[in-house]
Amino acid sequence: MYSFRQEELLQCIHCGLCLQACPTYLEEGNEASSPRGRIYLMRAVAEGRIEWRGKALTHIDQCLGCRACEPACPSGVAYGHLIEIARAQSEHSPARPRRQRVAKRLLLNLMVRPAAFAFTLRIGHLLSPLLGGRALPVPLARLLGVHSVVAQLPPIPRTPGRLSSVYPPLGERRGRVAVLTGCVASVLFPQVNRATVAVLQHNGFEVIVPPRQGCCGALHVHNGFPEEGRRLALHLMSRFEGEPVDAIVVNAAGCGSTMKEYGRLFECTPHAERACAFSSKVKDVMEFLAEVGVRAPQRPLVGRDGKELVVTYHDACHLAHAQGIRQQPREVIRGIPRVRLVELPEAEVCCGSAGIYNLLQPEMAARLLRRKVDRIVATGAEAVLTGNPGCLAWLAQGLRTLPRPVEVLHPVELLSRAYDAPHTGR
Numbered sequence: 001m002y003s004f005r006q007e008e009l010l011q012c013i014h015c016g017l018c019l020q021a022c023p024t025y026l027e028e029g030n031e032a033s034s035p036r037g038r039i040y041l042m043r044a045v046a047e048g049r050i051e052w053r054g055k056a057l058t059h060i061d062q063c064l065g066c067r068a069c070e071p072a073c074p075s076g077v078a079y080g081h082l083i084e085i086a087r088a089q090s091e092h093s094p095a096r097p098r099r100q101r102v103a104k105r106l107l108l109n110l111m112v113r114p115a116a117f118a119f120t121l122r123i124g125h126l127l128s129p130l131l132g133g134r135a136l137p138v139p140l141a142r143l144l145g146v147h148s149v150v151a152q153l154p155p156i157p158r159t160p161g162r163l164s165s166v167y168p169p170l171g172e173r174r175g176r177v178a179v180l181t182g183c184v185a186s187v188l189f190p191q192v193n194r195a196t197v198a199v200l201q202h203n204g205f206e207v208i209v210p211p212r213q214g215c216c217g218a219l220h221v222h223n224g225f226p227e228e229g230r231r232l233a234l235h236l237m238s239r240f241e242g243e244p245v246d247a248i249v250v251n252a253a254g255c256g257s258t259m260k261e262y263g264r265l266f267e268c269t270p271h272a273e274r275a276c277a278f279s280s281k282v283k284d285v286m287e288f289l290a291e292v293g294v295r296a297p298q299r300p301l302v303g304r305d306g307k308e309l310v311v312t313y314h315d316a317c318h319l320a321h322a323q324g325i326r327q328q329p330r331e332v333i334r335g336i337p338r339v340r341l342v343e344l345p346e347a348e349v350c351c352g353s354a355g356i357y358n359l360l361q362p363e364m365a366a367r368l369l370r371r372k373v374d375r376i377v378a379t380g381a382e383a384v385l386t387g388n389p390g391c392l393a394w395l396a397q398g399l400r401t402l403p404r405p406v407e408v409l410h411p412v413e414l415l416s417r418a419y420d421a422p423h424t425g426r
């Protein structure tokens, strides 16, 4: 069983500087819904004063795991690690009904199997009139202890998902990279994977796409099932090892942050050294492009009125807070001819997607989505860009019904358009 280390909990000096960064505190204005309050609960559990039940369980469940509290903390509290421990412990709490744990596990196990997930998505669309377009059937929601479902079934993409195993570089060769295709992302956003490959090719990289990668383990690790997360991570590493590459390029913030933290996931196990070696190669696609120097795209993009294309950028939590990647995507976007980036107020506040949070905590997720959509609309942008599949799907749902449509894209898709890349399948 995962357990807290006292010294990590005691690092919190109760200064409260993290409170205003925390989306649930911003919405609730309640100490128990803040990072400081949650750390206090963790400490009380670690010292045996309380157990994970009742309100303590509720406040931990309501945490988005967005890690916005981490960069705000002057004391260096590793909140992301602490919440993973709290989740793993609370999943095994006697106060958690067994059927909830089993249903959650089933849901996660389905999501990390691309073929099964794609099949279920198609069945869901066939039954959509009966499901009312909902992402979760009501009986499954009840099993999970959820009383309303706000997430809608995501559309079935038209872009083919399967990629070749090797793509040659275009122009002068600069190196060789491997690309993570992801589990949920490969089903819902194959166009983002195609754009990633195309952009890397245009930047002179040979791209390899190891087959049967599976999942990086992030969904399980973030939701209280670290053992399963480790099993998935071991499989993923085995698919990439043995290929000499300059970097393992990832276009999904949640996956990238977990893969960069494999050292911690495998701490005190025989795989620790191997995990650290693997993590050292992992790069977010925007981080990688900014580091190697992105080749200037030539094709100007135009807005609806034939003038410049106005876009805004939402910081995916696991990119900004967990990986510290904020400026690189903005630099890359600003380098695209005739694209104007308008800053989004509260760009770093979570949109409410947070993995499967929008399925499990629908009310808070919907409040945060409304907050985000209002701010996106106020920018007047024609497109919002973000670097995580969960945010892409959730923002698309929030923006779908607006009278003036706002496109939701990964930055790499916009860049691919500016290269006029035929390889994207567009």
Ligand code: SF4
Pocket: 021, 022, 023, 024, 025, 033, 034, 035, 038, 062, 063, 064, 065, 066, 067, 068, 069, 070, 079, 083
């Ligand atoms: S992870 Fe996010 S929601 Fe949870 S305490 Fe930190 S800032 Fe708040």
Ligand code: SF4
Pocket: 011, 012, 013, 014, 015, 016, 017, 018, 019, 035, 036, 039, 069, 072, 073, 074, 075, 076, 077
């Ligand atoms: S900012 Fe850090 S030290 Fe201060 S209350 Fe929050 S977690 Fe604790």
